[in-house]
Every structure is written in C-alpha cells, then in structure tokens.
Amino acid sequence: MAGKLLVVGFGPGSFEHMTERARTAISESDVVIGYSTYVDLVRDLIGEKAVVRTGMTEEVSRAQEAVRQAEAGKTVAVISSGDSGVYGMAGLVYEVLVEQGWRREGGVEVEIVPGISAINSTASLLGAPVMHDACTISLSDHLTPWTLIAKRVEAAAAADFVIALYNPRSGRRTRQIVETQRILLQYRHPDTPVGIVKSAYRDREDITITTLANMLDHDIGMLTTVLIGNSSTFVYDGLMITPRGYQRKYTLGAEVQPLRPHERLRSEAEPWALAQSEAQPWSGAGQAPSGGAAGAAVAVAPAPSVPEQVLPDAVSLAMEALYCVQRSRGEASEMDLFMAGIPGAVTAAREPEPAPLFELAVSPGLAIKRFTAVQMMSLAELVGEEGEMEYTPHHQLLLRIPTWEPERVTARLRAEGFLLSPIGDVVTMKACDFCNLEKAESVPYAERLQEHIGGLKVPKELKIGFNGCGMACYNAVNEDIGIVFRRQKFDLFLGGKTVGRNAHAAQPVAEGVEPEDLVATVERIVKQYAQQGHPNERFHKYFARVKTLEGYTHQEVPVFKIENAICGD
Numbered sequence: 001m002a003g004k005l006l007v008v009g010f011g012p013g014s015f016e017h018m019t020e021r022a023r024t025a026i027s028e029s030d031v032v033i034g035y036s037t038y039v040d041l042v043r044d045l046i047g048e049k050a051v052v053r054t055g056m057t058e059e060v061s062r063a064q065e066a067v068r069q070a071e072a073g074k075t076v077a078v079i080s081s082g083d084s085g086v087y088g089m090a091g092l093v094y095e096v097l098v099e100q101g102w103r104r105e106g107g108v109e110v111e112i113v114p115g116i117s118a119i120n121s122t123a124s125l126l127g128a129p130v131m132h133d134a135c136t137i138s139l140s141d142h143l144t145p146w147t148l149i150a151k152r153v154e155a156a157a158a159a160d161f162v163i164a165l166y167n168p169r170s171g172r173r174t175r176q177i178v179e180t181q182r183i184l185l186q187y188r189h190p191d192t193p194v195g196i197v198k199s200a201y202r203d204r205e206d207i208t209i210t211t212l213a214n215m216l217d218h219d220i221g222m223l224t225t226v227l228i229g230n231s232s233t234f235v236y237d238g239l240m241i242t243p244r245g246y247q248r249k250y251t252l253g254a255e256v257q258p259l260r261p262h263e264r265l266r267s268e269a270e271p272w273a274l275a276q277s278e279a280q281p282w283s284g285a286g287q288a289p290s291g292g293a294a295g296a297a298v299a300v301a302p303a304p305s306v307p308e309q310v311l312p313d314a315v316s317l318a319m320e321a322l323y324c325v326q327r328s329r330g331e332a333s334e335m336d337l338f339m340a341g342i343p344g345a346v347t348a349a350r351e352p353e354p355a356p357l358f359e360l361a362v363s364p365g366l367a368i369k370r371f372t373a374v375q376m377m378s379l380a381e382l383v384g385e386e387g388e389m390e391y392t393p394h395h396q397l398l399l400r401i402p403t404w405e406p407e408r409v410t411a412r413l414r415a416e417g418f419l420l421s422p423i424g425d426v427v428t429m430k431a432c433d434f435c436n437l438e439k440a441e442s443v444p445y446a447e448r449l450q451e452h453i454g455g456l457k458v459p460k461e462l463k464i465g466f467n468g469c470g471m472a473c474y475n476a477v478n479e480d481i482g483i484v485f486r487r488q489k490f491d492l493f494l495g496g497k498t499v500g501r502n503a504h505a506a507q508p509v510a511e512g513v514e515p516e517d518l519v520a521t522v523e524r525i526v527k528q529y530a531q532q533g534h535p536n537e538r539f540h541k542y543f544a545r546v547k548t549l550e551g552y553t554h555q556e557v558p559v560f561k562i563e564n565a566i567c568g569d
C-alpha cells in the first residue's frame with residue numbers, strides 16, 4: 001500500500017495563522033518530520049505521533065527519510081515554516097523523488113499544503129509594505145553563489161521592487177547583509193523605509209521600522225525578515241506603507257513617476273481609480289500610446305485593461321470599509337457617506353475608463369520667447385476643455401491633455417515649431433532671448449546642450465541657465481548650473497540653491513572656458529550627477545557631497561548673521 005507525502009507550510013508559527021488544511025494534514029499523518037524548532041512549534045498538534053527531528057542543515061536527509069517512510073506505506077507530514085514552497089521542503093522532496101524516477105501516476109501521492117510565507121506575515125505586522133511588485137531574495141549563499149545573489153539584489157533594486165530579504169544573517173554569515181545594503185544604496189535613497197521583523201507571530205516577536213541608511217544598527221538574525229520599501233514607500237504613524245500604484249500619467253521622457261503620499265487619492269491624480277464626476281469617452285482597449293518621437297521618447301504607463309465585468313474598484317471598497325467602521329463607532333453620519341459618494345461608488349457600474357493625462361512642457365524655442373497667434377490657437381485647440389495649460393516659472397507652458405494618442409499631440413506641436421520637453425526630474429535648459437537674437441553667437445552651444453542633455457532623467461529636476469552676455473539678465477547664475485557667455489568664452493557656475501529661504505546663487509567655478517570645451521564639460525558633470533546622485537538629491541547637495549566635479553571644488557556658502565528684529569529705534 002503506497003503512503004502519502006504531505007509537505008506542510010505551517011505559516012509564521014502561531015496556531016491561528018496556520019491553515020485548516022495544515023492542521024488536518026498534520027493530524028492525518030502517521031509520522032511528522034521536521035527541523036527541531038518547527039516540530040516544537042506545532043507540538044500540540046502532533047500528540048503521540050512518531051516524530052523525526054533533524055538539524056537545520058540536514059534537509060536532504062530529511063527529505064530522503066520522508067520519501068522512504070511514505071514508500072513504506074506511511075502518511076508522512078514534512079513540515080516547513082511559512083510556505084513549504086518558499087525556501088522550504090517542497091522542492092527538495094520533489095527533487096529526491098525525481099532522482100528515484102518517481103511518476104505522479106503510480107508513485108506515492110504528494111500534497112503540498114500552502115502556508116503564509118514570511119513576506120506576508122512580516123508585512124502585516126509592519127503595515128502594508130508589499131502593496132506593489134515585490135520579490136523575495138534569500139541572502140544565504142549556502143546553496144547559491146554570492147555573485148548570483150548580488151546580481152539579483154542589484155536587479156531588484158534597479159527595478160524598484162519591494163524586497164523581502166530572507167535568511168539575512170547568521171552567526172557565520174555576516175557580510176551578506178552589509179554588502180546588500182551597499183548595493184541597495186546605489187539605487188535607493190538612504191531614507192527608504194526598511195522594516196525588520198524578528199519571529200513574526202512567535203513568542204519573541206520584535207518589529208522595527210528604520211531606514212536603508214540605518215538598517216544595520218538593528219538586530220538582524222536568522223529569525224528575521226528584512227523588508228526594503230520601494231521608492232514610494234512611506235512611514236505613517238509607525239506603519240510602513242507602499243502606495244498601490246504609480247501615477248498613471250505619461251510624459252515625454254523615460255519614467256512613470258510615483259505619486260507622493262499627499263498626491264494620492266485625488267481624482268485628478270488617479271483618474272482610473274476614483275469615481276469621476278464627468279465621464280470621458282472611452283476610446284477602446286489596446287490604444288494606449290507607445291513608441292516615441294525623436295529626441296525624447298514618449299513614456300507610457302501600462303495600458304489600462306478594459307474591465308470585462310464592472311467591479312467596484314479597490315479604493316471605493318476601502319473607503320466604504322472605513323466608513324462602515326466609522327459609522328459603527330458613531331464617527332461618520334449618513335451624510336458623510338452620501339458626501340463621499342459611497343453608495344454610488346460601490347453599487348453603480350463604473351464609468352468608462354478616462355483617457356490618461358499626457359503631460360509635457362512647451363516653449364516657442366530655446367531663445368525665442370514670443371508665441372505666434374497660430375501657436376496660441378493650436379495650443380487652445382489641443383488642450384481643449386478637458387485639459388489644462390499652466391504657466392511655469394521656467395519659460396514654459398505646462399500642458400496636461402487627456403489623450404490616448406500622445407504622438408498625435410507631439411507631432412502637431414512640433415509642426416507648429418514648439419520646443420517640447422518632458423516634465424519632472426529631468427534636465428531643462430533655460431536660455432535668455434540673446435537680446436532678440438542680436439547677440440546670438442553662443443546660441444549653437446545652448447542648442448547643443450539641449451540636444452545632448454535636455455530632458456535627461458536626473459535624481460531631481462535640474463535647470464541649466466544659459467545667458468548670452470555678462471548682463472545675465474535671465475538670471476543664469478541663480479540656477480542649478482549657470483552658463484554665461486562673455487568675451488567669446490564661457491563662465492561656469494555650479495550648485496545654485498534655487499528654492500527655499502536660504503536660496504543662493506550658484507558658485508562661480510570657472511571663467512573663460514573655451515567654447516569647444518563647454519558642452520562636453522557640462523555634459524560630463526550632468527551625466528555624473530544623473531548616475532551617482534541619490535534619488536531626490538538636488539544638484540547643489542550632490543556637489544556638496546562629492547566635493548569636486550570635473551576638477552571644480554565645492555565651497556561652502558557663507559552663513560549670514562541674522563540680527564534680531566529691532567522695535568522702534
């Protein structure tokens with residue numbers, strides 16, 4: 001009589017977080033096989049059954065013993081913490097079977113019983129850190145070469161995954177977590193939230209929320225899972241929360257940018273998710289824009305799919321749940337519910353999906369500051385009633401146009417002679433009007449810079465002021481980088497702090513830069529910042545941190561003494 005192999009994940013360790021099937025599977029079995037600590041965790045369920053306890057490193061012999069006993073006709077439960085298919089025993093049991101030429105048909109029966117894995121149990125204690133694309137990486141190089149683990153850490157870091165680090169550290173393996181932090185810091189801001197959970201749902205449970213920079217100051221061991229947030233994860237009232245989505249806007253340039261916490265849950269920011277007061281005409285699936293025009297590619301958020309069945313969306317459901325709780329506590333009235341549109345949001349069919357917003361900035365040209373009447377009319381027509389046009393402090397008009405066809409918009413704008421730029425954390429050139437092009441000798445250099453680095457993605461928005469004479473009346477020296485053409489050569493200024501109460505001009509670092517050197521020098525500086533700046537690090541901070549850029553040394557800005565305000569005389 002053939003026996004049965006039950007490979008059981010019993011979850012984090014507490015009885016109530018074990019599935020019903022995990023419990024019955026253990027009760028049904030004649031023999032329970034597992035690592036000693038785990039056998040102790042489920043001892044109450046085992047009763048008088050035969051138990052085979054093994055040490056941590058004896059996984060292969062554990063699997064072989066299980067197969068042997070099952071083939072002898074026993075029902076055997078092999079137990080793993082969490083999920084048995086996540087760094088657990090399930091794969092190993094199959095490997096032993098495969099080695100023996102086992103077949104599903106006629107061989108011992110195998111049932112894998114799923115359990116709550118550490119990524120989920122630890123996440124629930126931290127808040128909601130695994131709301132978006134996430135991955136697990138085991139830092140144990142016991143069975144996997146470290147070079148491969150490091151490659152995976154780097155790939156996950158670069159792709160902005162939330163990362164759950166299993167087996168982060170043991171008595172002997174202490175370097176891996178240090179090296180992992182080093183790799184992560186190349187891609188994520190030092191302030192990225194990090195959750196450290198030891199023994200989730202077990203006796204010695206310990207929960208810490210810290211940052212990527214400080215994570216190593218805390219206790220991390222074999223019973224710990226470390227959860228690294230993505231670039232949008234934030235901490236609120238001791239909870240680590242990853243927003244559900246990224247902004248579904250698209251702009252010229254490469255990235256879809258995450259929303260900041262305070263920007264979320266506004267209908268203009270998440271038009272696909274929240275009930276819309278006015279429906280946009282649905283233009284069909286699969287028409288989301290793709291590809292791009294020369295210069296700057298058109299970046300596209302994932303194409304929204306047409307819901308087959310109209311379901312209430314997740315945000316409406318979450319709001320409804322919140323109101324139900326508030327009502328049961330007497331904190332929300334019927335009126336609040338009505339005002340929040342809850343009954344309608346949940347029961348009514350969802351409006352057709354509105355077109356995503358296409359955002360970009362336009363100007364009449366690098367040096368040209370005048371719009372023609374035809375250009376103004378085209379803008380009005382393209383933006384229409386549904387879109388928006390905003391006048392920015394950076395010589396640009398910001399356009400927000402709901403459309404499924406951004407290429408049509410860009411083609412039309414280019415045909416009208418506009419200069420198009422992506423918005424967000426990109427390089428923007430701000431040139432003067434070169435005295436109505438009377439002093440135009442340096443214009444080609446501004447154009448070359450625009451061509452080479454205009455729209456380049458950088459850690460934080462970067463403005464390059466470019467002025468055609470020493471008057472610098474378009475305030476080039478007050479930008480992140482200032483370039484002033486004077487006596488047939490260029491003066492270069494680096495690291496202006498362009499906003500804030502302690503704003504200051506950029507530091508003059510060079511006078512008389514030869515025209516043939518200018519573009520390459522500035523390009524190298526900007527590309528270095530693009531590659532090595534921390535996420536969200538402004539250029540002036542980057543300059544202060546690295547201290548020298550292309551041989552130019554950073555100098556501290558003088559601190560002014562502030563006198564007390566004098567009353568009367």
Ligand code: SAH
Pocket residue numbers: 012013080081082083084085086087088116117118119121122165166167168197198199200201202221222223224225226
């Ligand atoms: N099969 C298990 C993982 C086994 S690998 C699962 O799916 O969860 C062992 C690692 O899992 C530990 O080093 C730790 O990183 C993590 N882990 C397992 N149980 C945990 C718990 N209760 N609390 C925190 N981390 C846990």
